[in-house]
Amino acid sequence: MEGKVDCDLRTELIEEKIKGVYAIIQANADIQHEVNSKMLKSLDRIETQVTKTNGRVNCLENWKWLLTGAITLLAFAIPLLIKFL
Secondary structure (H helix, E strand, C coil), X not given: CHHHHHHHHHHHHHHHHHHHHHHHHHHHXXXXXXXXXXXXXXXXXXXXXXXXXXXXXXXXXXXXXXXXXXXXXXXXXXXXXXXXX
16 A cells, blocks of 8 residues: 555656646747747737848949939030030
8 A cells, every 4th residue: 555655646746747848848938939929010010120121222223223214315415515516
């Protein structure tokens, strides 16, 4: 009978330890899920900002090339017009 009580006690201790380990694992999983959610939200904000910035940069580059072309044409056209007039 004493051996069975000893065995039952050990079994209960093992079960308690397993439950404790499971609780720790579950808590870590919850924390990790929260961290992952925050990281995904941050990445979404960063991607949105990068997309907006790229749009602005593309618009400015288009204007730059338009002005470069216009200045180049004027630089060649004005001397030619002056020469032929």
